[in-house]
Amino acid sequence: MKSEKLSNIIDFSPGRVVYEEFTIDDGREWVEQIDRLEEDLLQVVFPGDVVLDLGWYPAFSRKGQFQVRVIRNFNWDAPIFYAEVTKMDILRSVLEAARQTAIESALVVA
Numbered sequence: 001m002k003s004e005k006l007s008n009i010i011d012f013s014p015g016r017v018v019y020e021e022f023t024i025d026d027g028r029e030w031v032e033q034i035d036r037l038e039e040d041l042l043q044v045v046f047p048g049d050v051v052l053d054l055g056w057y058p059a060f061s062r063k064g065q066f067q068v069r070v071i072r073n074f075n076w077d078a079p080i081f082y083a084e085v086t087k088m089d090i091l092r093s094v095l096e097a098a099r100q101t102a103i104e105s106a107l108v109v110a
Contacts, residue, residue, distance in 0.1 A: 015044040048106040
């Protein structure tokens with residue numbers, strides 16, 4: 001299976017993808033692709049200074065995990081959504097939940 005960007009799989013609207021380096025081949029185990037797993041994989045900006053962020057921590061480590069955060073007003077110390085994921089098959093549902101949280105948070109601010 002070829003690599004595909006998440007923005008082609010998940011509709012992040014009304015957010016705007018501002019950074020996307022996540023091109024993991026979901027047909028292969030993530031440990032076989034560890035050289036692609038870094039802290040900055042995806043960032044989506046929503047209205048109201050809301051950001052959805054995806055990274056792998058620690059970068060390039062087999063002992064790492066995906067971390068999904070939604071932050072508001074650039075407050076990285078107090079995310080309004082946070083999840084750690086080690087299995088790629090549930091990453092999509094976690095990102096969709098994070099997107100919904102970002103949308104709801106953006107509506108509260110608007």
